[in-house]
Amino acid sequence: MTVAPSKLERTYSLLRGRILEGVYGPGHRLVIDALARELGVSQMPVREAIRRLEAEGWVAYVRNQGFQVAPIDAASWTEATATLAVLEGYATALAAPHITAGDLARMAELNARxxxxxxxxxxxxxxKANQAFHQVIYDRCPNGHLRRELETIQERLNTLRSSIFMFIPTRGRASLAEHEALMERIERGADPIAIEMVAREHKMHTVAAYQQRLNDEETS
Known part of the structure; x- marks a missing residue:
């Protein structure tokens, strides 16, 4: 039996969107019959969509538990975020001369949110507000290849982002202060290298906070 592509695609897009937005966080169980009832479709498109998400690495099958959103892999997350720190630092330095007063106002609005x-x-x-803040910068980066690489990594990290803010409650306010420091340097036209370092350190502070929390849990 085959599933109508449109129904499968709609189901796949909806489930993938919920994962990317953090509605379904790491470890969230994906129960096929419950999802089918919720979405008003048969189990077939849900099953096929979940299999596709599993092949893409968004979903994992856990024995005796079923399908669930792929859990956090601490090593992979750390490596991806450290890579993002380098790329985002460079992208921010490139973007800075192109960021307008309107962009800065938008960034301030997102900080308030x-x-x-x-x-x-x-x-x-x-x-969501944090991601949108950084997207303003990405959109002004003149290097299209770099922009695409950033967005690819960001997409992978999005499933974990809300979990990180939950795992490290103090990181939200610290991140907000770092956003403001970055905006101040961009607004006054600071040296590109200085802007790059502030942007890079912003991401690496998240990595350090995450690793510290893991260490605290291991020793408690």
């Missing part, structure tokens, strides 16, 4: 979400303990909204 992020602060409100922090105060509401809404980790999903913190993640």
């Amino acid at each position: 992020m602060l409100a979400a922090i105060e509401e303990l809404d980790v999903l909204e913190i993640s």
Whole structure:
């Protein structure tokens, strides 16, 4: 039996979107019959969509538990974020001369959204505002190849981003302060190397906080 491509594609896109947005976080169980009822489709397109997501690495099958959103792999996350730090630092230095007053106003607005979400303990909204902040910078990077590489890595990390803010509650406010420091340097036209280092350190601070939290858990 084959599934109509349109129905399969819609189901796949919806499930993938929920994973990328953090609605379904790492470890979230994907129960085929429950999803089929929720989406108003048969089990076939749900099953095929989940298999496709599994092949792409978004979903994992756990014995005696079934399908679930792929869990956090600490080593892979650390490597990907460290790579992102280098690329994003360079991209930010390239983007800085092209960032307009309107862009800076948008970034300030996103910081305000992020602060409100922090105060509401809404980790999903913190993640969305944080991602949108960095997307403003990406959009101004004149190097298209670099921009695509950044977005590919970001997409992979998006499934974990809200979990990171939950795992490290203090990281939200620290990240917000680092955003403001970066904006200040961009606004005053600081040296590109200085801007690159601030942007790179911003990401590496997240890596350091994550590793510290893991170490604390191991020794507790």
